Amino acid sequence: MVRRGLVSVLSVLILVGMMAISFGRVAAQDATPAASEKPLKVAFVYVGPVGDLGWTWAHDQGRKELEAAFPNVTTVYQESVPENPADAERVIRQFAQDGADLIITTSFGYMDPTINVAKDFPDTKFIHISGYKTAPNVATAFGKIEEPRYVSGELAGLMTKSNQIGYVAAFPIPEVIRGINAFTLGVRKTNPEATVKVVWTNTWYDPQKERAAAEALLDGGADVITQHQDTAGPQQAAEDRGAYGIGYNADMSELAPNAFLTAPIWHWGVYYKQAVQDILDGTWKSTQYWGGWKDGIVDLAPLASFIPEDIRKQIEDEEARFKSGEKDEFTIFSGPLKDQSGEVRVPEGQTMTGDEILGMNWFVEGVQGDIPS
């Protein structure tokens, strides 16, 4: 008993000691004068590792472009921040407290934590990617990735022989659902016979699971695989089976040289540089940015060299129409659009509104798969 008491007392003493040291530190920090001429500090909160060659990698390219473009901008980042409220808010708050001027949170799960921290740091600016809540110092940003997805669907429709295309998809949320719809509409534009089969993985980042899902689709007869996932797993599955693959986020041709056709990709730097320029000019406002191919934030990776010349020509012409603005997101989601049951959801001559597209929760005709509800 006596010994146990001793251990407890010791533990408490150690704790108290640590506290005392920490309070001493606070006092010391308060005494240091603020540095003048401080550079603009931009912090990034990432959901995956920067080496994923996927979503986080694409954002990190944007971060590097920022550093290259603005000599007086420094950047910091934290990788693989869990999307649970306890961890995400802690990391964001820490960046704010450490004096970041702009904090960019790059996954949907960071929405509420970003809003919460922003309330306590009114002088810090925040950009949340893919969400819908804003505040005077919180902007949101996303891109019309459906535009290159649609064109990649047109390519898939031309390349498939079995008329079955496999889609490895993360979560049944509007962002993913509208991507599947845009892709399928592209497929059916060039190949009305083809169907797109969807498998949900319930993860953004899991190389093994994504690969296994692609393999299941290939076993079921698909000969082109595409993905709304953050790793090259599905592309490698296509490579091993001699099928074709359309990736996401990055040019994955090195990882699947014989399979990889192209991929819808992001150029986040375009938007990040604009946002930082606005802050430096003093013109930054909380906006809900939703840029398209014409703005340069989304794009299609270079087409594989082995794509037949006539198909390449057709796809490149279509790319040009989106880049010029002749076609856009709303062209894709124009009537007539039927749902899976064949019912007309958008009549001929009508176009879905931005809000309808952003909240889409039904599959177009040609998609095989269910949206859990």
Add this chain to the structure above:
Amino acid sequence: MASVPLLRGYRIERVPAPSRLATALVSLLSLLLALVFGGIVLALAGENPLTVYQTMLRGALGDWNGVAETLVKTTPLLLAGLGVAVAFRMQLWNIGAEGQLYLGAIFATGTALFLIPTAPGWVMVPAMIVAALIGGGLWGFIPGALRAWFGASEIITSLMLNYVAILFSEYLVHGPWRDPQAYGFPGTPTLPDAAWLARWGTTRVHLGLLFGLIAAVTLWVMFRRTRWGYEIGVMGENPRAAHYAGMPTKRTIILVMVLSGALAGLAGMSEVAGIGHQLQRNLSPGYGYTAIIVAWLARLHPFGAVLVAFLLAVLTVGGDQLQMSLGLPAAIAPMLQGTILFFLLGGDLLTRYRLTRVLGVG
């Protein structure tokens, strides 16, 4: 397990009763060795180990915000860790704290959103606590009953039920409980204000921490002062003796598993009502699994669990700093955390077992 042949002429045997002081000293030494080992790795990676450790400590305890966030992180680890410790005391290997945590969160959320959405705080919070205890307890009852009545391994059943619980939660937040205003994104609506646990000043430290401390004291009293607490220990150490002494083993197995699950369920409720204010995906980054480490390193002692949960929280919160302010690769922090745990558990093994020479062999 009297002895295990390992080397020719040697065997590993259990140390009869390691002294408390020796145990504490070994733990301290293990921690020191882990820091030295981690330091070597850091030095090889071109970092100054002292700077790294100092940065971690400052991040976790260097200011009010750091201390507060460390306590926030301590809370679920403590509650779930206590739950696991209760079961482990009886040598019931409850691996299902993660699922029990989710069930507690689900029951508490359902209570606040659908059962009594307009109740005032003094009704709401206790009701959510009871709901969470029932939810987590139910998820402990199932493997407990299967074990008591049919002899099914609770290791397997409790582990499997984790997946059931997490997927059930996913179903709810993607389906029937989804916030209709959230553009189809998963997650329930925000809980009514009355369901929000009080916070300490402007920090995120919430009442859940108090739940954890109260639970620790209660368990300590239970283990030390009550007949039931004593019986649990006896039944765990020697089921046959307990049976002969007329102790109701089957009923106790079930009750202990219910209690174990209920505590983990409370952890889930406290995360929902104290931090997130909604049920959402990724509620727990594996608190229920880390809870096993908490229980084990604490040697199943309730106050030990307080210390260990705090230590693990320091490692997590401090670990953030390595990339945020030093720009180190994100893998460094988990590497250091893993090293420290490995050494602590290794030291634990060395206190409990020893290598002895066997005469007459070789």
